[in-house]
Amino acid sequence: MTPDLLEQGTQRIQERAQALRLNTASGGRAAGYGRLLAQAGEVDVAHGRILYLEDVNVSFDGFKAINHLSLDIAPGELRCIIGPNGAGKTTMMDIITGKTRPDSGQVFFGSTIDLLRYKEAEIAQLGIGRKFQKPTVFEHLTVFQNLELALKTDKGVKSSMFFRLDSAQSDRLAEVLHTIHLAGSVGRQAGNLSHGQKQWLEIGMLLMQGPKLLLLDEPVAGMTDEETARTAELFLSLKGKHSLMVVEHDMSFIRTISEIVTVLCDGAVLAQGTLDEVQADERVIEVYLGR
Ligand SMILES: Nc1ncnc2c1ncn2[C@@H]1O[C@H](COP(=O)(O)OP(=O)(O)OP(=O)(O)O)[C@@H](O)[C@H]1O
DSSP states (O other), rough: OOOOHHHHHHHHHHHHHHHHHHOOOHHHHHHHHHHHHHHHHHOOOOOOOOOEEEEEEEEEETTEEEEEEEEETTTOOEEEOOTTTTTTTTHHHHTTSSSOOOOOEEEEOOOEEEEGGGGGGOOOOOHHEEEOOSSOOTTTHHHHHHHHHHHOOOOOOHHHHHHHOHHHHHHHHHHHHHHTTOEEEEEEEESOOOOOHHHHHHHHHHHHTOOEEEEEEEEETOOHHHHHHHHHHHHHHHTTTBBBEEEEHHHHHHHHHHHHHHEEEETTTEEEEOHHHHEEEEHIIIIIITT
């Protein structure tokens, strides 16, 4: 494909993804959200931040899981988050995606979208995709069908039966297949893929929805060394087009992909910098790396 065609294809895909997001809201209260989401479709990153959390607090039965947490991420950045067990990494992702409501603080997507006003499903529609540690692909469906399914905004049986990809969606699917290294496995049943391939497929399903920000929780856990290396390539290829927040314990993987690393401990940022900088930090060595 020539660069011109590729650019045109990318533009069509973006327009289609935008239309898809708007089409998901229909009728009554949903139409109200449709208006909100339409405005929110443009994430304002003029201030250089696609995500920011400010002074966020969450307690579970009196235990402070998130403690005055402030953090921001630049558009197109690949941010790595590390920290000991119980540091609050998963809880932070739960807050960003609307699964957990903070007791106080601010969580913004761009400079205008207050994520605390939205529900979990709406936050996904706004362009924040989340990948949990375990792959959750549809094992009995093929790679192609899994990716196709990710585009269906109405999962009703009837609409699924009559769902057909348009040309922009077909282009996108082909592009995603290539990105996730599964172009040669398009007709394979997902249940027969390796663990690493299932993880890539699930990332592909998120990519089909055109996310602006991807949250990835321990993506290389259980992968072979080769799969881990290919996942690093994949993430580096996504950087710039998407913003990524990657929680991982595998330090050699972090070394391959990281620019800025944030160390969480006791629900707050303990240190932040390059991996070399945080690895040399005495406090980080004491609570995490020196184990
Ligand atoms: N729903 C909940 N109810 C009570 N306590 C919780 C709940 N969710 C999390 N916690 C507690 O909050 C703290 C932070 O947990 P969290 O899972 O966010 O840590 P983490 O950094 O993701 O850890 P890990 O690396 O082990 O996944 C832990 O002490 C955990 O037990």
